[in-house]
Amino acid sequence: MTPAARVQTAIELLDPILAGEPAERVLTQWARASRFAGSKDRAAVRDHVYDALRQRNSAAASGGGENGRALMIGLLRLQGIDPESIFSGEGYAPSALSSEEMKGAVSKAIDLPEWIVPEFKSSLGSDFEAVEAALKDRAPVILRANLRKTTRAKATEALSGEGILTKSHTASESALEVTQGARQIRNSKTYRDGLVELQDAASQAAIDLLPMDEVIRTLDYCAGGGGKLLAMAGRGKGAFFAHDAIESRLRDLPERAKRAGVKARVLKSADLTKQDPFDLVFCDVPCSGTGTWRRDPDAKWKLTRESLDKTLSLQLKILTEAQNFVSKDGYLSYATCSLLNCENRNQIDRFLKQSGEWNLIDDHSWTPLDGCDGFYTALLKRC
Numbered sequence: 001m002t003p004a005a006r007v008q009t010a011i012e013l014l015d016p017i018l019a020g021e022p023a024e025r026v027l028t029q030w031a032r033a034s035r036f037a038g039s040k041d042r043a044a045v046r047d048h049v050y051d052a053l054r055q056r057n058s059a060a061a062s063g064g065g066e067n068g069r070a071l072m073i074g075l076l077r078l079q080g081i082d083p084e085s086i087f088s089g090e091g092y093a094p095s096a097l098s099s100e101e102m103k104g105a106v107s108k109a110i111d112l113p114e115w116i117v118p119e120f121k122s123s124l125g126s127d128f129e130a131v132e133a134a135l136k137d138r139a140p141v142i143l144r145a146n147l148r149k150t151t152r153a154k155a156t157e158a159l160s161g162e163g164i165l166t167k168s169h170t171a172s173e174s175a176l177e178v179t180q181g182a183r184q185i186r187n188s189k190t191y192r193d194g195l196v197e198l199q200d201a202a203s204q205a206a207i208d209l210l211p212m213d214e215v216i217r218t219l220d221y222c223a224g225g226g227g228k229l230l231a232m233a234g235r236g237k238g239a240f241f242a243h244d245a246i247e248s249r250l251r252d253l254p255e256r257a258k259r260a261g262v263k264a265r266v267l268k269s270a271d272l273t274k275q276d277p278f279d280l281v282f283c284d285v286p287c288s289g290t291g292t293w294r295r296d297p298d299a300k301w302k303l304t305r306e307s308l309d310k311t312l313s314l315q316l317k318i319l320t321e322a323q324n325f326v327s328k329d330g331y332l333s334y335a336t337c338s339l340l341n342c343e344n345r346n347q348i349d350r351f352l353k354q355s356g357e358w359n360l361i362d363d364h365s366w367t368p369l370d371g372c373d374g375f376y377t378a379l380l381k382r383c
């Protein structure tokens with residue numbers, strides 16, 4: 001595909017996404033139906049679509065409209081590319097710019113839904129502008145060296161032997177930022193042998209704060225794909241249990257655990273009460289995902305006040321349930337990939353007040369300004 005044909009494809013895919021279809025599904029369906037598109041074409045089209053979504057308001061303001069064509073015109077302007085050089089109307093290129101479209105100019109806007117801006121401002125304070133600007137960019141690709149099987153230095157060497165270059169990330173001693181060869185990771189021997197996993201640096205740093213040396217039985221209460229459980233297992237030697245209210249979310253865990261050299265027992269909700277209590281119950285709760293909007297910009301425009309309010313209630317419900325599975329001297333831990341206080345510290349304060357049984361030992365938050373996704377974690381112990 002020519003560069004112009006890739007832009008035309010992005011325009012055609014953006015329209016259904018802007019109408020509400022999930023971006024990931026639209027891209028996957030297009031890739032399946034477009035055998036002519038090579039891996040570089042697919043990656044380029046994907047980058048155009050996600051770049052336009054990350055900067056949707058700025059692209060609309062710079063392109064003079066809210067549809068796929070206007071967003072791509074605006075995005076090119078924001079990227080310093082004259083859209084006239086792409087919109088030629090030749091071959092598979094988008095049709096030539098109208099005189100109205102030619103009049104547009106670069107115009108930067110706040111690339112967040114309007115309703116959430118006050119939440120962001122009150123949560124981030126003086127960091128608001130810098131974080132909002134960072135969310136317009138792509139997120140780095142970060143790996144976790146699996147400390148069960150290797151060290152960060154050895155993982156770096158093994159990856160480099162396969163053409164994947166990395167540098168150490170300051171947030172965690174297991175974190176590596178990929179600087180070259182990111183698309184080869186999943187096919188590399190280093191990855192297939194379980195020496196590294198894809199995981200953001202803030203998630204790794206959050207696991208570093210857990211008292212893994214002290215605990216014997218760990219329950220990941222909202223285990224999902226098991227990313228955090230495997231990171232905990234990389235640091236601890238005890239027994240690891242995985243639970244999720246939606247059992248199908250745990251489907252990838254056995255394969256990933258095998259690759260990582262970890263034994264993890266999956267527990268159904270009905271079996272939890274039959275278990276001995278756990279020394280650590282980790283709750284990586286459902287959240288707004290605001291901290292990961294660089295990776296999933298489609299979610300940014302789909303979050304509503306109503307869905308955030310529902311999520312806030314669910315978070316408190318999960319903590320209230322999960323506390324029952326913690327041993328007398330055990331720890332309860334809470335985590336979100338959110339940048340919002342209402343899901344983070346405020347939520348913990350509400351829980352502490354409501355239960356009257358727990359003390360906050362430590363909490364920490366990360367933002368893209370730390371070179372990470374937005375993330376929050378709190379560690380609680382019984383009073």
Ligand SMILES: C[S@@+](CC[C@H](N)C(=O)[O-])C[C@H]1O[C@@H](n2cnc3c(N)ncnc32)[C@H](O)[C@@H]1O
Binds near residue numbers: 222226286287
């Ligand atoms: C943020 S995701 C977890 C991601 C996972 N920890 C990882 O690292 O890949 C939140 C998970 O909580 C689960 N969940 C939702 N409601 C729950 C509940 N009441 N009890 C336990 N898990 C729940 C969801 O199914 C989802 O998989």
